[in-house]
Amino acid sequence: MSFPWAKHYEPKQPLMRWLDEKLPLPRLVYNAVGAGYPVPRNLNYFWNFGVLAGAALGIQIITGIVLAMHYAANAGVAFGSVESIMRDVNAGWFLRYAHANGASMFLLVVYIHISRGLYYGSYKAPREMVWLLGVVIFLLMMATAFMGYVLPWGQMSFWGAQVITGFFSAIPLVGETIRVWLLGGYAPDNAALNRFFSLHYLLPFVTAGVIILHIWALHIPGSNNPTGVDVKGEQDTVPFHPYYTAKDAVGLGVFFLVFALLLFFSPNLLGHPDNYIEANPLSTPAHIVPEWYFLPFYAILKSFTADFILPAKLWGVLAMFGSILLLFFLPWLDSSPVRSANFRPKYRTFLIVLLVDVLVLGYVGGAEANARNVMLGQLATAYYFAHFLIILPWVSRSERPRPLPGSITEAVLTKHGGTSPAKTALASN
Structure with a gap:
């Protein structure tokens, strides 16, 4: 879907003109998140959660890279290396808690993002590919989160891996083979920890690549909106910048406030106390x-x-x-x-x-x-x-749906007490 009324990037400074000719990165940013990208004028704060998910992924990648510099993926020392990060690495406690709670914030934001898509029908044509790529991102996130939960090598990490991978053995003929292939043995040990660590490090970058495809697919039909009515013309849209960059900034402020409250005042709220006990294959927790x-x-x-x-x-x-x-x-x-x-x-x-x-x-x-x-x-x-x-x-x-507004502009004006174009035309007759 093209937007003929969208503004086109025209660099004025010589350096920006030269850069735009050789590597049109400024043009790409301008058309993706700038004044060159028109969006429906009635988007509410539930449309913030895509940006919040991107911010959460950024936190996970940055903190994960630094943590990987100090983590040892060996069953004999993994638990100790995590404790060493918490106690001996400068700001290690902050990085570890930010990464652990960042995963919860990421999944929470994504669950709300999915719920918004279900409520407003963002999975319907012409945005099916946007939705399908979103489900792929969700699956990659779940795989990444599961593997990350194993890495601290506490009791819940070990037995969670044991139980979840054990269910694959129920698959007829090939189930036990798949389980042994996943673990690199018959029980979680060094091989499983190394595999899970390497995949946990790799998958966030794969997820970031699919997110780029997700955004690219979104820019073809344009964003959905709370009415579900298609954009009729320039009067139904506003530039993404500055209107929605400002709105996203407010959402990010609230997100980081909630994140900071969780991180600094209750960092273990969403964790399990048994995971502060080193993994013991001979002692099964009472409740996994x-x-x-x-x-x-x-x-x-x-x-x-x-x-x-x-x-x-x-x-x-x-x-x-x-x-x-x-x-x-x-x-x-x-x-x-x-x-x-x-x-x-x-x-x-x-x-x-x-x-x-x-x-x-x-x-x-x-x-x-x-x-x-x-x-x-x-x-x-x-x-x-x-x-x-x-x-x-x-x-x-x-079901028999309620009547839809004639346009996004009509819905906005009616909501705020204005006169819709249809009613204005009717009154003039």
């Missing part, structure tokens, strides 16, 4: 749980307790991966022509129920596996899959 951002998927994994044609463990593995793969098919599962849930009351109701359901799965994932919690997890898992495979296709075909 992953990080909070994996808890809904862990609950789905644990919800299958009986064999039915296939082993229960295999059903759990298939369901866990299927819960994420469903997101790939979302643009085609939801066939409604209306994007925004603001105009789809029935869809909005079921989306809120889905959010509550995911929170319930998160609770079950971290709770003790007693009969009540297992039953609750099974019900929540059943609803999760029913939402995407049954409810969403039915709602998209049966």
